[in-house]
Amino acid sequence: MIEFLQQLINGISLGAIYALIALGYTMVYGVLRFINFAHSDVFMLGAFVGYYAVKKLGVPVGGLAGGLLVLCLAMSICAIVGILIERLAYRPLRSRPTLSVLITAIGVSLLLQNLGQSVFGANPKAFPRLFPETNLHLGQLSITSNQLLVIAVSLVLLAGLHFIVHRTKTGTAMRALSFNATASSLVGINNDRIISFTFGLGSALAGAGGILYAMNYPSIDPLMGTMPGLKAFVAAVLGGVGSLPGAALGGLLIGLIETFVAGTGWSTYRDAVAFAILILILLLRPAGLLGKSRSDKV
Amino acid sequence: MLPRSQIVLLISLITAGIISASSSRIDDYILDVILGIGINIILAVSLNLINGFTGQFSLGHAGFMAVGAYAAGTLTTGPGKVWFDASGASPALLFPFVLFAGGLTAAVVGLAVGAPSLRLKGDYLAIVTLGFGEIIKVILQNIEWLGGSRGMVGIPSYTSFFWCFGAAAVTIYAAWALVNSTLGRGFLAVADDEIAAEAMGLNTTRYKIIAFVTGAFFAGIAGGLYAHLKGYISPAGFDFNKSIEIVVMVILGGMGRHVGVVIAVVLLTVLSEKLRDFGDKRMIVYSALLILLMLTRPQGLFTWKPARKAITG
C-alpha cells in the first residue's frame, strides 16, 4: 500500500510535467492543425535557460524567490523562441499542405537539437539546485519537496491557462480561431497575432516543464526533449488532440502508467509503453478520451 | 516479347551482375560508399512509394529496416544459423532467401502497424510510425539473444554489388509497376479527393495498406543488405535520425519522383561522407537544408514542373 502511494505521487509529479508539454501540442494543433515537432526542443531549451541563468548570469538560487525567477526567465525566453519559430518557419507555409509544415517542424526540431549540441555541448550537465530541498516523511511515505513543487507549480500554471483561455478576450479569440479560422477573421480577429500568442503560451508552458523536469532528473542534455516530448504528444492524443482538459488528463495518465510500469519487472519497457498506448487509443478511440470526433470537410 | 519496363529491369540486373563481377578492382572505401548509395536508394524509393500513395510520411522507416536487418541477421548469424549451415547450400545461393525473409518479416510488421493507422484520416500515420520506430528500438534492446543494446556482431559480408543494385532495380521496378497498374493510376488520380475516390468505389484504405506494406518490405530488404554490408547492427543505429535522413532524401528529390530521389540519394550520401569530419555540424547543415527546402522549393530540388496548386475554397 505504501509502495502504491509512493508510486502514485511519483507518477503524478511526472504526469504534471507531461501535462504541461502536452498542452502546448494541443493548443498549437487547435489553431494550426499540425504537430509542432519542435515543441519538445523548446522544452529542452527551458532547462538550459535555467542552467545558464544560474551558472552564467549568477541568479541566486536556493531560496524560493531565486528559483521562481529562473522559472519565469525560462518561460519568457521559451515564449519568445516559440513565437520566432512560428514566425520564421511556419508562417510562410500557411497556405501549403500540412505535410510541408510537418516536415519543416521536424527540420526545426533537428536544428534546435544540433545547434544545442554544438552550443551547449553534447555531454550531460548537472542541473543546479533551484529551490531548497527537503524530504517530507509521512509515515513510511517519502515525498521530496521538489515533487511537491512540481505539482504546485503545475497546478498554478494550469489555473492560469484556464483563466487566460476562458476569461480573457484573447483566450476567447483562441477558441474561436480553433473552431474556424474564416469566422474568426470575419469578427476582426487578427489570426496571425492569435497564432503567435498561442505559440508563446504553449512554449512558455514547455519552458516551465523543462525546468521542473530538470529539477527531478538532475542532468540535462540537448537531446533530453525527445522522449518526454513524444510521451507528452501521446498524452495529447490520449486526451483528445485539441482538448485542453484532455491534454492535462492525458499527461497525468501517461505519467502514472509509466511510473507503475517502471515499478514492475517490465521497467526496461517503460519508454515503449506510451507508444503501445498510442496505438491502442488510435485503434479504439481515435478522438481521444475527451476529444470530439471531427468530421472531415467535404 | 516482354514489356519495356521489364526489359529495363532485366538490363539493369545484368549490368549489376557484370559490374559486380569486377567489383574487386574498386577501392574498398569507394565500394562501401557505392553500396551505401544502393541501400539508400531502396530505402528512399520505398518511402517515396508510401508517400505517393498515402500522402503522408512514415517516420519509422528505419524501424522496418531494423526488422529486416535483425531478421536476416538472425538467419545468417543468430539462432537461425543452425539451419543455414545445415542446408549445406552455398551462402551466395541462400542470401537472396535471407533477404526475402527479412523483407517479409518487415512487411508483416508493416501490416500490423499500417492497418490500424491508415484507416484514420489526418497525420496519424506519421505519429504511429514514429512511435513504432521507438518501440522496435526498445524491444530489440531487450532481446538478449539478439545482442540487446550491444547489437549483433560478426555478420558475414554477403552484400555484393549485384545484390545491392539488383534489389534497388527491383524496388524501383516494383514502385513503378504499382503506380502504373490500372488501379494504382486510378487511385492516384483521385487520391487528393478521398471522398470522390470512395464514391467511385475505390477502397482507398486497401490501396494505402498495399503501398505501405510494399514499402515496409523493401525497407526490410535494405536492412538485410545493410546488416551484411556492415557486419554489425545495433538498435541505436536505426533511430529517428535514420528515418529522418530517408525522409530528407525523398523531399530533396521531389516527392513522387523516383529519378529525382535517386539523384538526391547519390548527392546526399556523397555529401554526408564529405561532411563526416564535421561531426555535429553535419546535422546542423542537414536540418537547415530541410527547412530552407520546404520554404523555397517544396517540390524538390530536381523537379522543374511547378507543384500542383491546392484549390482552396
Place this chain on the structure above:
Amino acid sequence: MVEIRNLTVAYGAVTALHKISLTVNAGEIVTLIGGNGAGKSTTLRAISGLIRPRSGKIMYQGTDVTGVPAHELVARGLSHCPEGRLVFANLTVDENLRLGAYLQRDRKRIAEELDFVLTLFPRLSERTTQLAGTLSGGEQQMLAIARALMSQPRCLLLDEPSLGIAPLLVKSIFDQIVALNRTRGLTILLVEQNANLALEISHRGYVLETGRIILSDHAAALRSNPDVQEAYLGA
C-alpha cells in the same frame, strides 16, 4: 460605399468571377441574385478580404481595399455574415456576440450594442449561456447576424440569411434587416436564393450568371423583368 471594378477571382484553374463591376451606394440594400455556383458568395468573400482577387479593384468608402485582410476591414466598418452561418459552436451565445465586438474596447458601447441586438433577436436573450452549437438552425442564423452587427458596421455583407430556415422565421429576419437599413442607415449587400423576398426589400439588384453580371436594375424593374421572373422568381 462599395465599388468593384473588373474583378476577376479564380480558385486554382477555375475562374469564379469574370471581370465583374458593381456599386453599392451608402444607405442602399442591394441584392445579388443568381443560381448555384454563379459566384455570389465569391463576390462577398472577395469584398470582405477572405480571398484575393486575381485582378481588378475593390473600393470601400473611396479607398482601394484590394488585398486588405478581412480582420482589418472589420475595423473599418465592413462586416460579412458568411454563408453556412459559421457561428462558433464551441462558444456560448454570449461569447459569440462579444467576439463580434472584438475590436471595440469601450465596455459601455459593447453593453449597449449587446442590448440592441438582443432586443432585435429576443430569442437569443433567452439562450445567452447556451453553447451556440446547440441552437436551432434559425437561431444560429440570428446569432450570426447579431454577431455581425456587434462590430457596429456601416456596411453589411449578408450571405444567404434564409438558407435552411422555416419561412416564418425568414420573414422576421428580413423585417429586421429592413429595420436596420431604415433606422441606422446600414448599407447592405445581400446574397439570397429566395430572389422574390430579397428584391422585395432591396433598392437595386444585380443578376450573376456563371461569374458574369448579366443584368442590373432597380429592384422593382428586375421583379417585372420576364427573363428574371422565369429564371429566378419561379413565375
